[in-house]
Amino acid sequence: MPVRSKSFPFVAIVGQDALKKALVLSVVDPSLGGVLALGDRGTGKTTAVRALAAVLPDIQVVPGCPYNSDPSALDELSKECAPTPAQKKAKPIKVPVPVVDLPLGATEDRVLGSLDIEKALIDGEKSFEPGLLAKANRGYLYIDEINLLEDHLVDVLLDVAASGWNIVEREGLSLRHPAKFVLVGSGNPEEGELRPQLLDRFGLSVDVETPRDIAQRVEVIKRREAFEADPAAFNKKWQRQTSKLRTKILAAKERLASIAPDDDILALIAQICIALGTDGLRGELTLIKAARAEAAFAGDAKIHPHHVRAVAPMALGHRLRRDPLDDARAVVRVEKVLEDIFVTRSVA
Amino acid sequence: MAQQQALSQDLEAALWGDACLAAQVFAHFIHSGAYGKATLRLKGYAGPVRDLWLAYLKSLLPPETHTHQVPVNITAERLLGGLDLGLTLAAGKAVEMRGVLTEAHQNLLFLPMAHLAEATTVSLIAAAMDSGNVRLERDGMSKLEDACFAFLCFDEAGDDDEPVSSVLADRIMLHVDLRAVSLRTARQPMQPAKTGKVDVSISDDMRSQLCALAASFGLLSMRPAFQLIQLAKAICALSNDDEFTEQHVAAAVRLCLVHRAKQMPPPPPEEAENQENPPPPEPDTEDPPPNPSQDTQLPDDMECDSTEALLPPNLLAYLEAVSQRQSMRAPTGRRGAKTLGRQRGRPLTSRKGVLSAGKRLDLIATLRAAAPFQKSRQSARGNTAQVKVRKSDIHIRRYQERTETSTIFIVDASGSTALNRLGEAKGAVEILLAESYARRDYVSLICFRGRDAQVLLPPTRALVRAKRSLASLPGGGGTPLASGMRAALALAQEERGRGRDPALIFMTDGSANVGLDGAGGRKQAAEDATSMAKKIGGAGLPALIIDIARQPKPQAKQLAGLMAATYLPMPFANAQMLSKAVQAAQ
Numbered sequence: 001m002p003v004r005s006k007s008f009p010f011v012a013i014v015g016q017d018a019l020k021k022a023l024v025l026s027v028v029d030p031s032l033g034g035v036l037a038l039g040d041r042g043t044g045k046t047t048a049v050r051a052l053a054a055v056l057p058d059i060q061v062v063p064g065c066p067y068n069s070d071p072s073a074l075d076e077l078s079k080e081c082a083p084t085p086a087q088k089k090a091k092p093i094k095v096p097v098p099v100v101d102l103p104l105g106a107t108e109d110r111v112l113g114s115l116d117i118e119k120a121l122i123d124g125e126k127s128f129e130p131g132l133l134a135k136a137n138r139g140y141l142y143i144d145e146i147n148l149l150e151d152h153l154v155d156v157l158l159d160v161a162a163s164g165w166n167i168v169e170r171e172g173l174s175l176r177h178p179a180k181f182v183l184v185g186s187g188n189p190e191e192g193e194l195r196p197q198l199l200d201r202f203g204l205s206v207d208v209e210t211p212r213d214i215a216q217r218v219e220v221i222k223r224r225e226a227f228e229a230d231p232a233a234f235n236k237k238w239q240r241q242t243s244k245l246r247t248k249i250l251a252a253k254e255r256l257a258s259i260a261p262d263d264d265i266l267a268l269i270a271q272i273c274i275a276l277g278t279d280g281l282r283g284e285l286t287l288i289k290a291a292r293a294e295a296a297f298a299g300d301a302k303i304h305p306h307h308v309r310a311v312a313p314m315a316l317g318h319r320l321r322r323d324p325l326d327d328a329r330a331v332v333r334v335e336k337v338l339e340d341i342f343v344t345r346s347v348a
Numbered sequence: 349m350a351q352q353q354a355l356s357q358d359l360e361a362a363l364w365g366d367a368c369l370a371a372q373v374f375a376h377f378i379h380s381g382a383y384g385k386a387t388l389r390l391k392g393y394a395g396p397v398r399d400l401w402l403a404y405l406k407s408l409l410p411p412e413t414h415t416h417q418v419p420v421n422i423t424a425e426r427l428l429g430g431l432d433l434g435l436t437l438a439a440g441k442a443v444e445m446r447g448v449l450t451e452a453h454q455n456l457l458f459l460p461m462a463h464l465a466e467a468t469t470v471s472l473i474a475a476a477m478d479s480g481n482v483r484l485e486r487d488g489m490s491k492l493e494d495a496c497f498a499f500l501c502f503d504e505a506g507d508d509d510e511p512v513s514s515v516l517a518d519r520i521m522l523h524v525d526l527r528a529v530s531l532r533t534a535r536q537p538m539q540p541a542k543t544g545k546v547d548v549s550i551s552d553d554m555r556s557q558l559c560a561l562a563a564s565f566g567l568l569s570m571r572p573a574f575q576l577i578q579l580a581k582a583i584c585a586l587s588n589d590d591e592f593t594e595q596h597v598a599a600a601v602r603l604c605l606v607h608r609a610k611q612m613p614p615p616p617p618e619e620a621e622n623q624e625n626p627p628p629p630e631p632d633t634e635d636p637p638p639n640p641s642q643d644t645q646l647p648d649d650m651e652c653d654s655t656e657a658l659l660p661p662n663l664l665a666y667l668e669a670v671s672q673r674q675s676m677r678a679p680t681g682r683r684g685a686k687t688l689g690r691q692r693g694r695p696l697t698s699r700k701g702v703l704s705a706g707k708r709l710d711l712i713a714t715l716r717a718a719a720p721f722q723k724s725r726q727s728a729r730g731n732t733a734q735v736k737v738r739k740s741d742i743h744i745r746r747y748q749e750r751t752e753t754s755t756i757f758i759v760d761a762s763g764s765t766a767l768n769r770l771g772e773a774k775g776a777v778e779i780l781l782a783e784s785y786a787r788r789d790y791v792s793l794i795c796f797r798g799r800d801a802q803v804l805l806p807p808t809r810a811l812v813r814a815k816r817s818l819a820s821l822p823g824g825g826g827t828p829l830a831s832g833m834r835a836a837l838a839l840a841q842e843e844r845g846r847g848r849d850p851a852l853i854f855m856t857d858g859s860a861n862v863g864l865d866g867a868g869g870r871k872q873a874a875e876d877a878t879s880m881a882k883k884i885g886g887a888g889l890p891a892l893i894i895d896i897a898r899q900p901k902p903q904a905k906q907l908a909g910l911m912a913a914t915y916l917p918m919p920f921a922n923a924q925m926l927s928k929a930v931q932a933a934q
Contacts, residue, residue: 040568040569043569043570044570046478101483102485103475103482103483103484103485104424104468104471104472104475105424105425105427105428105468105472105485105486106485106486107485107486107487108699109487109488110485110486110487110488110489110490111485114488129488131485132485144475145471148467148468148471170700172740209568210568210569210570212563212568214556214559214560214563215556217559217563217570217573218552218555218556218559220570221555221559221570221573221574221577222552222555224574225577
């Protein structure tokens with residue numbers, strides 16, 4: 001595995017345990033529905049997301065395919081985007097999992113894809129120029145400052161992320177292409193609040209804070225300095241831990257399918273959701289999946305109550321109804337309810 | 349008096365000295381190729397002092413440095429780049445236009461009026477500062493371009509303006525304040541520029557101390573700590589010293605931390621008493637006061653309490669005075685909302701559509717859509733005179749249609765509202781706040797007590813901030829009802845100017861005993877209240893008066909009549925009833 005020296009190694013990030021856990025779980029089970037990182041400036045949200053790319057194992061793709069198509073599952077492509085016979089015959093190549101940035105100021109045509117103007121002019125041919133959603137297929141789409149993005153664009157992205165398909169009906173084009181990606185968003189609630197509907201669409205949500213402990217803060221700076229002085233050497237230093245994490249993630253992905261929640265766990269999860277008054281089933285389903293991913297990552301064969309407890313704050317915290325008279329942060333409220341439930345359980 | 353004069357002169361000299369040092373550091377980074385580290389914010393107004401400083405800075409920069417200015421109303425397109433409309437039309441094929449951010453690569457990006465820059469502009473610049481490049485995904489183009497630039501901005505925010513975006517402030521290393529510097533001070537000869545060594549190493553111990561210093565100023569983001577270390581190194585390198593001295597650290601703290609501090613490190617106890625009467629000036633302000641250990645290394649226990657020793661005398665007092673004026677105008681969260689285009693009449697990006705009645709054509713976007721096809725369309729018809737626009741090119745302007753309401757609560761917090769009534773009122777306001785929040789309305793809070801009214805909470809959507817300001821709502825004192833009404837009227841008119849629909853909710857018993865001028869006297873107070881009520885009525889503002897007296901008296905009802913407001917007696921605060929009434933009032 002070559003060292004990808006451009007980005008700061010994921011395993012070298014100081015603190016930020018909740019964010020790192022949420023990102024790892026989203027790798028173990030991409031169907032969890034994305035990660036939202038909320039927090040102040042300068043907390044290293046962006047660093048963590050970009051660092052994730054280097055941890056992910058490579059994927060096999062059809063060479064030259066703009067959708068990063070999987071050579072073993074070509075049937076799902078529509079006619080317009082199917083690879084050419086030559087591409088099909090070519091030997092599949094291994095590429096890093098795409099982590100695509102949605103930069104601020106990106107226009108709709110580049111995000112969703114649009115008519116290829118050059119081809120239309122020169123060959124008179126109506127052809128589709130894939131956008132960022134195509135690039136992100138089978139990978140990650142990262143949106144920094146998601147609260148600054150236009151509402152309608154966010155809605156489209158969430159729709160595509162949920163369905164896994166980008167359906168194009170514009171400029172005389174009519175096609176659909178796979179766009180299975182994990183949406184990772186970050187934002188600072190002080191600079192414009194996120195709509196509750198948007199919050200609910202993310203599977204996991206974490207509050208990111210800068211470390212308050214001086215020793216930790218110094219460590220952050222030392223590692224950053226070392227990285228900037230020599231990125232390659234720094235990455236090499238952390239390579240063993242990176243591969244260890246990668247192996248663990250791969251094992252967890254394999255184990256995932258064999259883990260099913262038993263009735264006791266389902267009852268516990270329902271009890272937590274009812275106690276917190278989270279609306280809808282989305283919270284419950286996400287908590288089941290997250291607990292399963294957590295169990296798989298821990299190397300366990302079944303879901304234990306402590307797995308549920310570990311992931312409940314990030315799976316439910318953003319789904320609580322806001323209580324204006326309660327000053328506590330959502331995560332604190334979740335913790336309180338969990339505490340009550342687990343104390344009762346241990347007594348019984 | 350003479351003493352104060354002398355004091356301010358010392359402070360001026362110190363501030364000017366810092367400004368010149370900042371310019372030297374800024375230039376040092378550019379000379380060494382570390383463009384991204386050269387980031388500077390200058391607080392100060394247009395005038396000869398600022399011009400002198402700018403001329404000094406320019407004299408230090410390499411002559412080939414170009415300044416790329418960002419106008420305050422720049423579009424995302426001009427910043428990032430995109431399709432060049434004119435050239436594309438002429439050439440008949442897509443021609444790219446470079447953006448200011450990439451043009452400024454290895455040069456200087458200059459943002460005057462940084463405090464007025466819109467959230468999108470600030471975010472785009474910040475993204476380029478973070479990554480050193482621009483990722484362009486616009487108008488069918490997709491590319492990554494270098495954009496590593498030095499950044500200079502002028503911050504002219506006055507007391508009544510919103511402060512410069514914290515997104516920018518967080519990313520800027522050097523902060524300079526010229527507002528208190530007179531021309532006489534600025535005319536004094538400047539130190540010649542020095543060329544520094546390339547690198548200075550830093551001990552672990554020193555790194556920890558600098559890190560703790562950044563935190564002690566309430567700057568919890570990691571960026572200021574990182575900047576402080578780099579700045580201290582640069583200052584040390586510029587002075588050609590091998591070891592860090594207190595002077596280096598002191599200068600770094602002044603340039604990097606003090607002017608954006610969220611809190612001041614607690615002063616040592618004996619000096620706290622002297623704050624009213626500042627000590628006489630020391631002859632040399634640039635030198636920190638003598639320290640028991642005059643080693644090149646700082647003492648190990650250098651903690652928050654000795655931070656003041658690093659600063660010129662009076663700087664803290666000066667900053668306190670400045671920041672108190674500014675904290676009255678905390679950021680209201682409007683920046684984010686502005687970009688989202690939620691305000692009435694705010695344009696959104698235009699989209700393709702059919703031109704029909706009531707819709708407005710976006711000419712530029714339409715031409716842009718038509719541009720790449722000009723050659724093919726013209727060759728088809730053989731007519732090259734005009735621009736060929738087809739129906740499918742047409743882009744329609746879109747506006748956010750929803751009107752936002754801005755609910756202004758005016759709460760009587762005087763002694764006549766007994767303390768428990770105030771508690772009830774707070775509870776009711778909190779519930780109303782939560783509902784307004786759910787409807788995505790803006791909420792603001794004015795309270796009146798004692799001699800005057802105060803805007804406790806400027807219009808905001810941030811519920812957390814609202815709750816915080818409500819919790820600190822004090823009670824007691826006289827009842828300056830008219831002042832409360834005046835403040836409400838002013839705020840309502842401001843809100844109208846922003847395209848929102850204001851609604852006023854008064855919680856009072858209608859009795860007043862302090863007039864507009866702050867003087868006591870029931871008669872004058874009642875007259876003032878009556879005339880203000882008429883003004884509010886004349887302005888046609890929807891209003892609701894909630895009479896919170898235990899035994900409702902006629903005053904409040906009369907005022908409601910004058911204001912054309914709904915009157916609601918509520919001897920016992922009932923949140924549900926309140927909420928319904930408020931919704932009806934809007």
